[in-house]
Amino acid sequence: MTSPIFNLCDEHVTRAASLDPVGAAAEGIDVEFAATSDYGPDGYAARAALIGETLGRLAALEPEGEADLRAAAHLRERLEAELAWHEIGEPLRAVQAPFGLLTNLRDSVDLLPHESEDDWRNVAARLAGMPEMLDGWRASVEEGLSRGLPAARRQALELAVQLELFSSGATHKGLIGSYGDGPARAALEEGAAAAYAAYAGAARYLREEYAPRAAEADAAGAERYAVNSRLNLGADIDLADAYRWGWEELARIEAELAAEADRVRPGASVAEATAILDETQYVEGLDAYRGWLQDRHDEAIERLHGAHFDIAEPLRRVDVTLALDSTSGAAYYTSPSEDLSRPGRTWWPVGSERRFTTWNELTTVFHEGVPGHHLQLGQTRVTGDGLSRFGRNSWVSGHGEGWALYAERLADELGWFSEPGTRLGMLGGSALRAARVVIDIGVHLDLPLPDGSKWTFDKACEVLRDRGRCEPHRVRAEVVRYFGWPGQAPSYKLGERAWLAAREEARQRQGAAFDLRRWHTAALDLGPVGLAGLSEALRRIG
Structure with a gap:
């Protein structure tokens, strides 16, 4: 155009x-x-x-x-x-x-x-x-x-x-x-x-x-936080309300975690179920880990294409890369180049680890790969002239990370967490993102915890480990990240909330005519949108 x-x-x-x-x-x-x-x-x-x-x-x-x-x-x-x-x-x-x-x-x-x-x-x-x-x-x-x-x-x-x-x-x-x-x-x-x-x-x-x-x-304080929150969400929101919601969402997820742990072994706590899975659901060695990840990416693409999404041919491959010297503590994604000569890649920090649990990684495959970041960001490369070049090359964290969490939720709705413990892994990841909401907003705006105490670095680590179910070796790097990147960590959960609300609004508006595959296509063709305008933009295109 x-x-x-x-x-x-x-x-x-x-x-x-x-x-x-x-x-x-x-x-x-x-x-x-x-x-x-x-x-x-x-x-x-x-x-x-x-x-x-x-x-x-x-x-x-x-x-x-x-x-x-x-x-x-x-x-x-x-x-x-x-x-x-x-x-x-x-x-x-x-x-x-x-x-x-x-x-x-x-x-x-x-x-x-x-x-x-x-x-x-x-x-x-x-x-x-x-x-x-x-x-x-x-x-x-x-x-x-x-x-x-x-x-x-x-x-x-x-x-x-x-x-x-x-x-x-x-x-x-x-x-x-x-x-x-x-x-x-x-x-x-x-x-x-x-x-x-x-x-x-x-x-x-x-x-x-x-x-x-x-x-x-x-x-960061209120002024810096408001600016950074707007940059990450594409919306000005009531941060105190989001803080309250984060605690409520964390409690909801914890109840689901308890029920899921019981399915791993009747009567088991979440910690006990996690220990069982750590000893039974793993691969050893870098090659085995990379192979497991690549197979899961490939399977997701095969199951989704033509069913719940229309995936363009250039996007039907995600390259898995092991980040041997990364200290990030978490997997991440880099999108294809404009001309598609550089493929989409997921990056998986491994540090000194050579034994990798898999039950808790499947949800990250869906988040970083398909139907998550790769499908969303890759689609902007193949949409055509309906999207401006700026739209094809920009990013709104609440929109993008929210979509990636929506992708995890969609995989759950489709019944993809059927392997032992994988749904517990998905819920653990969701608890982590809810904990991010309360830690990030609470720390930077100096809001009290529910018991009236104040946030400290050690308290944030404790909440992330015990309530967010973060793996112990990742806790410190995660909290350092939240403290140094104000407003980004809550964008996952707040973005997921916006995507689910937009989908529900479309279901209610269209009734029996609602088609999930068509809605997904329209949503991805929009390209990045600030959360303030997401529902309206989706409404205008059907």
Whole structure:
């Protein structure tokens, strides 16, 4: 489709990508290779200026039809949320672990193509450019400190640990080793050495210079939290009400968990059922784990296509990748590139583990793969001209993570958790997401727990472990993530709530004419939508 609004969407993506080619390429946007992006104050100022300019131009354009209306509404909502994020100085606090800018930069190396000699020279150039990008980042966070905008000390110290791991020499070893001996070998090794030194230098800076000047408090506070919540949800919500709902939802799930544990063994507690499953439902070795995951992804696609979804041919494969040196603690997904030359991938952190329980991982397969992120994000790549380029390349966490939780719920409705313990695993994951709602909102807004006590890091770990049923080895990384990424963790459950409400509204409105497969197709063809406009957008298309 061609219209002034679609042209503006396309132009904004192109110009934004030119200002951050590293981030754009990692997101799968078709952009000419650049070794580095500017993550210094001037780079962020240029991004904010572009957002303001695009919003001004959008205000002067009149939509010419339904696709134009959707494209304009989404562009406006996203850019207004992003501009507010810039205006409160969030880019100048880019000190967060285990996910954040520096992790994205490290991952950008692995996401580069590495087939031809030119590709490998680009990999070497990206590695060699790491010191420049980290210098820009350091200038930004120093500017933040000078303006009284510090990140939390805990985040600085945790990120230092992560960077020390990156600098150990193992981070890019596997990728470079896969190249073998060739004309780019020396450049790859030199680039890796420069990157390792940059990671180590950034870790020292965080420990010795930034942390002593960082904020003692972990909480973001009301103003920052409201802006970050809007950015992640695409909606302004009553946060106190969401906090109350989170506790109610957690209690509901706990009742289901107890009933499901009884099915594993009559009379068993959740902890006892979990212990039984840990000893009986597992695979050993990296190859066996990767194989089990790939088989489950493939099976999901085969069962869904033509039944509850119409899956385009390019999306009928998800590549499983084991993230050997990741400290994220949780699986994640990266979408296909715009031209589909890079496939959708799920990434599974393994650390030092070599024995992997499977009963609790099936639900994550559906979340990260199909019908979750891969189907949702992949569909934006194949939808065609009904979706603007901005829509094909943007993200609303509440919409996207909410859909992924909806995908888990759908798998349960379809009876897919039939293997021993797998439904307990699904419910445990749901409890984790409900615990995220109360921890994240409670910590950052300083709301009391039901017993009147105050949140602390240790209390958050306790709630996540005991009420959220988080695996012990993941608890710390998860809580560090919530403390450093305000507003993102609740987007899963709050997004799922919005998707279920939208589906129920469609059922009620259409009655006997409601068709789930058709509704799924329409929902995915919408592309990303802020939660404030989700039901209305679905209503307009049927």
